[in-house]
Amino acid sequence: MVLQVNQKFQHQFQVDDRVYNGFISVFGDKNALHTDEAFAREKGFPSKVMHGNILNGFLSFFIGELLPMEEVMILSQHINFKNPVFLNDILNFEAVVEEQSEAVQVNTFKFKFFNSENKTVAAGRIQIKELT
Amino acid sequence: MNRDEILAKLTTIFHDELDNDEIVLHFETTADDIEEWDSLSHIQLIVAVEKAFKVRFTSSEIQSWNNVGEMIDCILSK
Numbered sequence: 001m002v003l004q005v006n007q008k009f010q011h012q013f014q015v016d017d018r019v020y021n022g023f024i025s026v027f028g029d030k031n032a033l034h035t036d037e038a039f040a041r042e043k044g045f046p047s048k049v050m051h052g053n054i055l056n057g058f059l060s061f062f063i064g065e066l067l068p069m070e071e072v073m074i075l076s077q078h079i080n081f082k083n084p085v086f087l088n089d090i091l092n093f094e095a096v097v098e099e100q101s102e103a104v105q106v107n108t109f110k111f112k113f114f115n116s117e118n119k120t121v122a123a124g125r126i127q128i129k130e131l132t
Numbered sequence: 133m134n135r136d137e138i139l140a141k142l143t144t145i146f147h148d149e150l151d152n153d154e155i156v157l158h159f160e161t162t163a164d165d166i167e168e169w170d171s172l173s174h175i176q177l178i179v180a181v182e183k184a185f186k187v188r189f190t191s192s193e194i195q196s197w198n199n200v201g202e203m204i205d206c207i208l209s210k
Contacts, residue, residue: 075176101182103189104175129175 159201
């Protein structure tokens, strides 16, 4: 297998205007929590909350672009959202190979996104198959 | 664990992984008998079985299985 148990990957993502507007433009989720500053404040947030599923896009980038092999596919992913993400937040991403199955060439990563205050904003597991 | 106990535990795993609580496993059951048991779900089943029974299979072992009974025999041999 290309990867090894405990192998660690790190990357930094920014939820900038391009990502935020691109997500809305493609998927059309204009829910007030994500687009209306006043509404978000009324609900107790300092500003509009970014779509949690933007982070799933970052996971896609991690698997498709950051791993040391191209022949790979996602089998499953589970994500728990723990803290809100706001526009222009810089997110540090960390993923570690937690388990492997040699028989079916599957790697399970444990991953975490944390913000510049070192607060975990999301965490979960993603399972991929090496297609070699 | 004996074969019947492993079959019962495997049934729970199949229910969870294939998202169908109506699946009834027998020793003779094959992938052809279960609609949800396709090539991708097979991979996830193997990973789940390895985790549940704390065993590791080789690719030649899983390719040699013709039915659930042979999977169970392989688990018992570990």
